[in-house]
Amino acid sequence: MSSKVSYRQQISYCGKPQCRKCSRGIGHGPYWYEYRTVNGQTTRTYIGKKLPPEIQARLEKVAQSPNRLIQDELEGATVRVFTFGHFRLERRTQRQWQPVSEAGWQQPAVRSLLAYLLCSPERRARRSQLPAALWPTEDPESATRRLSRALSTLQHLLTPRVSRPKATSLLQTSDEWISLADQAALWCDASAFTRLASRPPSTNEEEYERQLRRAIALYNGDFLPEEHHAPWVLSQRQKLRQDWLSLLLALADLSLKRNETTAALDQLDRILIADPTYEPAVQRFLYALSLLKRRGEAIRAYHRFYQALQKEQLSPSAETMQIYEAIRQGHPLRFPFTTQPRRERPPERPILRPEKPIQTGSQQIGRTHQNPLVGREQELQQLQALLQEIEEKQHGAAQRRSSAVPLYTQRRPQCMFLLGDAGIGKTRLAEELGRIGSQRGWLVIWSRVYQQESGIPYHIWTEALRKLLVETELFPTLRSKLLTPVPAVGEAAPELMLPSASLQPLKALLPELAGPQPPLYPSLSPEQDQLRLWEATQELLIEASQSVPLLIVLDDIQWTDSSSGELLGYLARHIDGYPIFLLATCRESELAPTHPLRNYIAHMQREHTINMLQVKPLSREAIGKMVAHLPEEMVERIQEKAAGNPFFAEELARSTPPALPGSIAAALDHRLNRLSRPCQHTLCNAAILGGSFEFHMLSSLEHDADEDTLLEQLEEALQSGVLIEEGSGSRITYHFWHPLMVDHLYKALSRIRRARLHQRAATILEEMYQGRTDEVAAAIVHHLIRGDAEPARIVHYAEIAGDHAQALSAFAEAEKHYQFALHYLEKLDQQSERRTALQERLAECLMIRGNFQEAHNLYNEILQAQGHALPPYEAQKQALLHGEVGRAWRNKGETTLAHQACEQGMQILREAGITSGFAWARLLYQQGSIYSMEGRYTAAWEAAQRALDYFSYQPDTQHPTSGFTTRLERTLQGDQVNLGNIRRLLGQVAAAEGRLGVALEHLTIARNIFEQAEHKRLIGHVSCDLSYVLIKMGRLKEAQAALRHARTLAEQIGDTPLMGVVYSNYGELAASQKNYEEAESWYQKSIVLAEQHSDKVYISMRCAQLALMQGEQGKLSVATRQITRSIRTARAIQNNPCLGTALIVLGTLRTIQADEAETMPILQKHLLRCARRDIERALHLPGLEAELLLKGKLALAAVAVRQGTAEAQTLLAEVEASATRSSFTFLSEQAHELRLQAP
Structure with a gap:
C-alpha cells in the first residue's frame, strides 16, 4: 500500500452572510490540515490552528530549502511578502526575517491595498481608481478617507526601524500614482514564481528539473486566498494556479521519461488533489498506474475523473477515453506526452477579430419571441466546441495552407450535419448557435430551400452567396472588379484582391454581377465549367472569411438539388484552416435510399470532412420545462403526447384538448400521403394495437390477409420512417414513429370499426396467451373497454391485471385496474364478497401511493359491511383492518385517532379469545410506530420487542387461500416481511435514541429480509432509513449510494411518500456539506409531497429544516414564514419532536438576527435572550x-x-x-x- 502525507494551512470561510470575518474577507484561521493519499485516494483531516511540535520542526527544516534557492534575490530586499496559501508580511531585522505582528497589518483595508498594488501592472495604480476598486459598495468620500488611512498604515508597516529613508522608497505616493518598489527591494513570492515559471526550459535535464522544483517550492497554496471575491485578483490567481499545475505536469513527465514512476505519481497526486478534472494529469496518472500493473486502481481513477466531469456537465476527451479503453482491455500503452508544461488552457473568449468593421452582434438570427432553448446543452456544447476549434486553427493557418494537403485521417471537419425528424429542433439548435456565433464575432449567413424549390440548381448556394455579398458589402467591389479587371494608374486597388478571371463563373449563380465585359475564358467542357464555378465559390468564401469568420447555415438541405450537394462536398474538403463553418440541417427520414445526398454524405464521412450530430427527442423533463407555465395536468398530457418533439409540444400547448392542432395533423399527413392507400389502411388497423405491435398480431387482426402483401406494406412504412422495427428473427416488434401518429390514424377509423377491431384484438390475445393471460391482461382490458364488451369479462381481466401489476410493484397500474374492476362490478350488482376483496387490494395500493384519505374511506367501508360475531380467522382480518385504519391516521399525523383504531383491533382479538399470533404482532408493531412518531421511544421499543416475541407463534389452522393473496392475508400466514418491519422499527427507535450502531445492525437485518422476499418498496424504505443513519455518522458516500437506490425504487413503483422522505434525506446530505441552497431546494420538494399526502408531522419537520437553510443564507424574511408554519402545525397535532425541532430552529434564527444587529447592542441582547428562552423551552420537552x-x-x-x-x-x-x-x-x-x- 503506497501512501503520501502533506500538511497545508488554509483560510476557512463559513459562508454565513452575518459573519463579519468572512464578509470582510479575513475568514477564519488559518487552520492546518493533513492530506493523506493512499493508493490514489486522498483524505483531508483537520488539525487545528497549530501543528504538533514534531511536525512543525520537520516542516521548518524543509521550508528552509526554498529560501536558500532564492537567497540571491533576497540579498537586497528589506521586506518580503508571501501571497501563496496565506497572506503574510516579513521585515529584515539584521540578518533575520521577522513576521510583521503590528495591529495595523490585521486591518483588511491595509491588506487589500497591498494586495491590489502587487496585482497591478508594474506594481502601481492610479490614486483616483483605488477607492472604487477596493471598496465599490462605499460612497466615494468614505472610500477616499479609508484609502488615506490605509496608505499611512502601510507606509509605517513597510518602514524598518533601522533605516527609514531607505524603506520609505518601498511605497511611493503622488497626487496621481501610488506604487510599490520592485522585486529587488520588496520581494514577493508570486513575482519570483512567475519569473521562474516563464523561463524557457533548459536543454539539460538536471538543470531543467532544478528549475521546476525551485518554482514549485514557492507555490504553497492559492494566490491571496483571503481576497476570495475580488475581481482584480481572480484572473491572476487562476493564471498562477495553471502555471503551477503545468510545472508539476512537466516534472511528472520528466520522472516518467526516466522510468521513475513512483515519483511521477507523487507529482500527479498533487495536481489531482488541486484539480481532479485536470485532464493531462489524469492521462499520465492512468499511464503511470498501468506501468505499475495497478490496472484496477487506474480504472477506478478514471471513474472518479468521469464523475467529477459530469458534475460540471463536461465529457472526457477522445484521447483520454482511448487510454482508458486500452487499460481496460489490457493493451500496452506508449508514453505519448510532451515534456513541455502546458502554460495555459485554451482561451474562452473568441480569438478572431474581423479586419473589416462588419457589425455581427446585432444580426437578427432566426425567429423572434422564442422560448429559451432547453434540453439541448450537450448538442449545443458540441457545436460550440467545433466553432471554437475552427477559431483556434487560425494560429497556424498560414503555415498549414503553405504545406501539403493533410491526410484525410488528419483533417478536422469544419462541416456539421444536424439530423433528425421534423420538429425535433434542428433549426432551433442552429439558430441558437447562430446567436452565439454572432456574439463572438462571426457573420451568420442563413439559407433555406423548400420542397417546391428542389429542382432549381444551386438555389441554396445562390441565396447564401447573395446574402454574403450584401452583409459584407463586397457586392459593389466584386462587381467593379469583374467589370474593371485592372485598376487605373494611381487608383487604389480594391479591397477584394481576386483575379477577375477566377471570379467570372460566379456570374452563373449571381446574374446581377454580369456586365458588358466578354468572357475571359473560351468555351470549356461542362465538367471544367463546374469545377471553375466551385473554385470561384471557394475563393469568394475564403476571401470574405479574411475579414470576418463565416457561419453558413443550410436549412432543410434534404430538399436541395444534386449539384448543391456536390458543391457542399467540395467546399467541405477545401476550407480546412479557414474560419468557415458549414452547418446543415437535414430530415433524414425525407431522404430516399437513392437520394444523391446520401452518397455525398458517405463520401464526406470517408474523407473526414463532416461531423454528424443526431438530434434526438427531448427528455420528459425538458418538455416539462418548455410548457411549465401550463397547469400540471396539461403538462403531463403534453409530455406523454409530444414524446420528446419540441414542435409538437409547443403546438399542443397552444391548442385545446382533445383536438389535434392543424399544424401537427398537416405534418403527420405529409408523411402518410407518401404511402399507398393499402399501406395507410393497414396502419389504421395497426393503430388499434397501440404504439407497438408484432406481425402475427396484426396478421391475425386482418381477415383473409395475405402475409406477403402485408409484409410489403410494412416495409413501405418502414422505408418512409412511419414505422420503426426492433428485434431479430421471428421476434420483430414494430413501433410507430410518434405517438401522435397512432392517435391520428386511430381517429381516421369509424367508431363501429374501432369497436369491432378492439373486440377482435381481445379475443386474439386470449387465444394466443391461453394459460398465461396475466401477462397480457392489461392489454385485454384496454381492448374490452374500448370495444364496449360485457362487464363480467372486463371485471375478470381487470382483477387479473391488477394482481399482476401489484406483484410487480407497479402500484399505479394496479390501482387503475382495481378501479376498473370495481366500476364494472357495480353494473353486475352482485358478488359483495368479491367487491370487498377488490376494495382491500385497492386500499393497499392507495396507501402505498400516499392517498391516505381514500384508503381510510375504503377500509371503513369494508368494516361497515362486515358483521360482529366472526370466526377466528375473519376476526383477525377485521382487527388488522382496524390496524390499517390506524396506519392511515398515523400517516396523516393524527396519532390519537391512530391509537384508537389500533386499540379497536386489539379489542376485537381479545373478544375472539385470540391472545397471541401474527395479528397481535402486526398491531403491536403499528402501535410502536405511533409511539415512535410521538417521541415515546421507550414505549415504542417495548411494543416492537413484544411484536418480535409474538412473531414466533405458529397458528394451528390456516384459512385456505388460492391465487393472489392480500397483504393482510399474507400477514396471517406469517409473512417474513412483517419481521423485517419490526426490525426496521427497532432500528428507527435506536437511531432516535442516539444508538447509531444498534440502529445500523437492525436496519441491515431488515434490509436482508426484504431482499430475500424481493420486496422492492420496503427495500427502498429501509435503504432510505440507512442513508439517514449513515449521514449522521459522516459516512456520506455510503449514504449517497443508499439514497440513490431508494430513489430509484421509489420512482419505479410510484411510492410518493417514500420520495418525500428521500428528498428530505437529500436535504440532510446537502446541509451536512454546507450546501444550503441545494438543501433548501430538496426540502421544498419534500414539503410539496408531504402536502399532497396531508402528512402534518413531515410538514412541520421539513418547514423547520427549510427555515434553517434559508436562515443560513440570510433569507430571514422567508425563513420566518416557514418557522411560523412549523410551530403552528406542531402545536395543532401536539407533537413534541416537531415542536422541539421548530423551537430550536427558531432560537438559531434569532441568533443569526442578533449577529446582524451588531451595531444595535440593545436589540442584539434582546434577540439573544429570546433565542436562549426558545432553546431552553425546547430542551425541556419530553420525547426529543x-x-x-x-x-x-x-x-x-x-x-x-x-x-x-x-x-x-x-x-x-x-x-x-x-x-x-x-x-x-x-x-x-x-x-x-x-x-x-x-x-
Missing part, C-alpha cells in the same frame, strides 16, 4: 431525539458564546463528547469548531 437534544445544546452554546457566559465551554465539551460517543460526526466537528471560537 438524542440528535435533536445535542443540536439544542449546541445552539444554546452558540448563544452563550455571543453572550460571553462561562457555560459555553462546558456545553460545547459536553456536546462534543456525547456526539463523539454516539458517532454523530458532524455535530462533533461543529462543537469542536465553536470551541475554538469561544472565549
Whole structure:
C-alpha cells in the first residue's frame, strides 16, 4: 500500500452572510490540515490552528530549502511578502526575517491595498481608481478617507526601524500614482514564481528539473486566498494556479521519461488533489498506474475523473477515453506526452477579430419571441466546441495552407450535419448557435430551400452567396472588379484582391454581377465549367472569411438539388484552416435510399470532412420545462403526447384538448400521403394495437390477409420512417414513429370499426396467451373497454391485471385496474364478497401511493359491511383492518385517532379469545410506530420487542387461500416481511435514541429480509432509513449510494411518500456539506409531497429544516414564514419532536438576527435572550431525539458564546463528547469548531 502525507494551512470561510470575518474577507484561521493519499485516494483531516511540535520542526527544516534557492534575490530586499496559501508580511531585522505582528497589518483595508498594488501592472495604480476598486459598495468620500488611512498604515508597516529613508522608497505616493518598489527591494513570492515559471526550459535535464522544483517550492497554496471575491485578483490567481499545475505536469513527465514512476505519481497526486478534472494529469496518472500493473486502481481513477466531469456537465476527451479503453482491455500503452508544461488552457473568449468593421452582434438570427432553448446543452456544447476549434486553427493557418494537403485521417471537419425528424429542433439548435456565433464575432449567413424549390440548381448556394455579398458589402467591389479587371494608374486597388478571371463563373449563380465585359475564358467542357464555378465559390468564401469568420447555415438541405450537394462536398474538403463553418440541417427520414445526398454524405464521412450530430427527442423533463407555465395536468398530457418533439409540444400547448392542432395533423399527413392507400389502411388497423405491435398480431387482426402483401406494406412504412422495427428473427416488434401518429390514424377509423377491431384484438390475445393471460391482461382490458364488451369479462381481466401489476410493484397500474374492476362490478350488482376483496387490494395500493384519505374511506367501508360475531380467522382480518385504519391516521399525523383504531383491533382479538399470533404482532408493531412518531421511544421499543416475541407463534389452522393473496392475508400466514418491519422499527427507535450502531445492525437485518422476499418498496424504505443513519455518522458516500437506490425504487413503483422522505434525506446530505441552497431546494420538494399526502408531522419537520437553510443564507424574511408554519402545525397535532425541532430552529434564527444587529447592542441582547428562552423551552420537552437534544445544546452554546457566559465551554465539551460517543460526526466537528471560537 503506497501512501503520501502533506500538511497545508488554509483560510476557512463559513459562508454565513452575518459573519463579519468572512464578509470582510479575513475568514477564519488559518487552520492546518493533513492530506493523506493512499493508493490514489486522498483524505483531508483537520488539525487545528497549530501543528504538533514534531511536525512543525520537520516542516521548518524543509521550508528552509526554498529560501536558500532564492537567497540571491533576497540579498537586497528589506521586506518580503508571501501571497501563496496565506497572506503574510516579513521585515529584515539584521540578518533575520521577522513576521510583521503590528495591529495595523490585521486591518483588511491595509491588506487589500497591498494586495491590489502587487496585482497591478508594474506594481502601481492610479490614486483616483483605488477607492472604487477596493471598496465599490462605499460612497466615494468614505472610500477616499479609508484609502488615506490605509496608505499611512502601510507606509509605517513597510518602514524598518533601522533605516527609514531607505524603506520609505518601498511605497511611493503622488497626487496621481501610488506604487510599490520592485522585486529587488520588496520581494514577493508570486513575482519570483512567475519569473521562474516563464523561463524557457533548459536543454539539460538536471538543470531543467532544478528549475521546476525551485518554482514549485514557492507555490504553497492559492494566490491571496483571503481576497476570495475580488475581481482584480481572480484572473491572476487562476493564471498562477495553471502555471503551477503545468510545472508539476512537466516534472511528472520528466520522472516518467526516466522510468521513475513512483515519483511521477507523487507529482500527479498533487495536481489531482488541486484539480481532479485536470485532464493531462489524469492521462499520465492512468499511464503511470498501468506501468505499475495497478490496472484496477487506474480504472477506478478514471471513474472518479468521469464523475467529477459530469458534475460540471463536461465529457472526457477522445484521447483520454482511448487510454482508458486500452487499460481496460489490457493493451500496452506508449508514453505519448510532451515534456513541455502546458502554460495555459485554451482561451474562452473568441480569438478572431474581423479586419473589416462588419457589425455581427446585432444580426437578427432566426425567429423572434422564442422560448429559451432547453434540453439541448450537450448538442449545443458540441457545436460550440467545433466553432471554437475552427477559431483556434487560425494560429497556424498560414503555415498549414503553405504545406501539403493533410491526410484525410488528419483533417478536422469544419462541416456539421444536424439530423433528425421534423420538429425535433434542428433549426432551433442552429439558430441558437447562430446567436452565439454572432456574439463572438462571426457573420451568420442563413439559407433555406423548400420542397417546391428542389429542382432549381444551386438555389441554396445562390441565396447564401447573395446574402454574403450584401452583409459584407463586397457586392459593389466584386462587381467593379469583374467589370474593371485592372485598376487605373494611381487608383487604389480594391479591397477584394481576386483575379477577375477566377471570379467570372460566379456570374452563373449571381446574374446581377454580369456586365458588358466578354468572357475571359473560351468555351470549356461542362465538367471544367463546374469545377471553375466551385473554385470561384471557394475563393469568394475564403476571401470574405479574411475579414470576418463565416457561419453558413443550410436549412432543410434534404430538399436541395444534386449539384448543391456536390458543391457542399467540395467546399467541405477545401476550407480546412479557414474560419468557415458549414452547418446543415437535414430530415433524414425525407431522404430516399437513392437520394444523391446520401452518397455525398458517405463520401464526406470517408474523407473526414463532416461531423454528424443526431438530434434526438427531448427528455420528459425538458418538455416539462418548455410548457411549465401550463397547469400540471396539461403538462403531463403534453409530455406523454409530444414524446420528446419540441414542435409538437409547443403546438399542443397552444391548442385545446382533445383536438389535434392543424399544424401537427398537416405534418403527420405529409408523411402518410407518401404511402399507398393499402399501406395507410393497414396502419389504421395497426393503430388499434397501440404504439407497438408484432406481425402475427396484426396478421391475425386482418381477415383473409395475405402475409406477403402485408409484409410489403410494412416495409413501405418502414422505408418512409412511419414505422420503426426492433428485434431479430421471428421476434420483430414494430413501433410507430410518434405517438401522435397512432392517435391520428386511430381517429381516421369509424367508431363501429374501432369497436369491432378492439373486440377482435381481445379475443386474439386470449387465444394466443391461453394459460398465461396475466401477462397480457392489461392489454385485454384496454381492448374490452374500448370495444364496449360485457362487464363480467372486463371485471375478470381487470382483477387479473391488477394482481399482476401489484406483484410487480407497479402500484399505479394496479390501482387503475382495481378501479376498473370495481366500476364494472357495480353494473353486475352482485358478488359483495368479491367487491370487498377488490376494495382491500385497492386500499393497499392507495396507501402505498400516499392517498391516505381514500384508503381510510375504503377500509371503513369494508368494516361497515362486515358483521360482529366472526370466526377466528375473519376476526383477525377485521382487527388488522382496524390496524390499517390506524396506519392511515398515523400517516396523516393524527396519532390519537391512530391509537384508537389500533386499540379497536386489539379489542376485537381479545373478544375472539385470540391472545397471541401474527395479528397481535402486526398491531403491536403499528402501535410502536405511533409511539415512535410521538417521541415515546421507550414505549415504542417495548411494543416492537413484544411484536418480535409474538412473531414466533405458529397458528394451528390456516384459512385456505388460492391465487393472489392480500397483504393482510399474507400477514396471517406469517409473512417474513412483517419481521423485517419490526426490525426496521427497532432500528428507527435506536437511531432516535442516539444508538447509531444498534440502529445500523437492525436496519441491515431488515434490509436482508426484504431482499430475500424481493420486496422492492420496503427495500427502498429501509435503504432510505440507512442513508439517514449513515449521514449522521459522516459516512456520506455510503449514504449517497443508499439514497440513490431508494430513489430509484421509489420512482419505479410510484411510492410518493417514500420520495418525500428521500428528498428530505437529500436535504440532510446537502446541509451536512454546507450546501444550503441545494438543501433548501430538496426540502421544498419534500414539503410539496408531504402536502399532497396531508402528512402534518413531515410538514412541520421539513418547514423547520427549510427555515434553517434559508436562515443560513440570510433569507430571514422567508425563513420566518416557514418557522411560523412549523410551530403552528406542531402545536395543532401536539407533537413534541416537531415542536422541539421548530423551537430550536427558531432560537438559531434569532441568533443569526442578533449577529446582524451588531451595531444595535440593545436589540442584539434582546434577540439573544429570546433565542436562549426558545432553546431552553425546547430542551425541556419530553420525547426529543438524542440528535435533536445535542443540536439544542449546541445552539444554546452558540448563544452563550455571543453572550460571553462561562457555560459555553462546558456545553460545547459536553456536546462534543456525547456526539463523539454516539458517532454523530458532524455535530462533533461543529462543537469542536465553536470551541475554538469561544472565549
